[in-house]
Amino acid sequence: MPDNIDQRALERNQASQMREDKNSGTTEPNEADESSRSLRQEVMEQRLAQNVAERSQEIETQQNPKKINTRGAKLTRSAWANTLDSFGLTLIWPNIVWFMSSIPGLRGMIHPLGAEWLPPGIDPNLVESKVRNLGFLEKMGLAFVDILVLFIILMAIMVVVLILNFSWSDFFDLIWDTVKDTVVKN
Secondary structure, three states: OHHHHHHHHHHHHHHHHHHHHHHHOOOOOOHHHHHHHHHHHHHHHHHHHHHHHHHHHHHHHHHOOOOOOOOOHHHHHHHHHOOOOOOOHHHHHHHHHHHHHHOHHHHHHOOOOOHHHOOOOOOHHHHHHHHHHHHHHHHHHHHHHHHHHHHHHHHHHHHHHHHHOOOHHHHHHHHHHHHHHHHHHO
16 A cells, blocks of 8 residues: 555656646657646545545544434433423423424434433443433433423413303303304304
């Protein structure tokens, strides 16, 4: 491989020498063939550089096979922290994350549940098991809190209905009368 690199460096020097000669005005009759050859060499050099860059990326991914996607992790963490302040409205975001992580095409777009609680410098080999455990715990907690919020909302509606001494049949009768009057008038 070093012979190959030395040969390429030599070809680069020759190509730059030919360009300098061409720009300085000392041209030879065979220079058209050589200039097309130097263009080919430039293309080959660009491809080589691209292959080297791709190879270095492959080596880097082999060294760190599991990198966790942390997009939205801060947002999810702050949503949990502000749940009481917002009366449960920030639970919408963890539910969106849960939904997006359950759809196969959207899994790579956002972090899995539980990933927002991991420290930034965790060992890549431990990531999968930790995220799975934290994710299960977070899903169970989210389901419990969602049921609790739903129960609180229903209780609030029931209290308002009891205070107003309002019956649902009167409400539906009101809607029916409004629809009927609108249809009969037209």
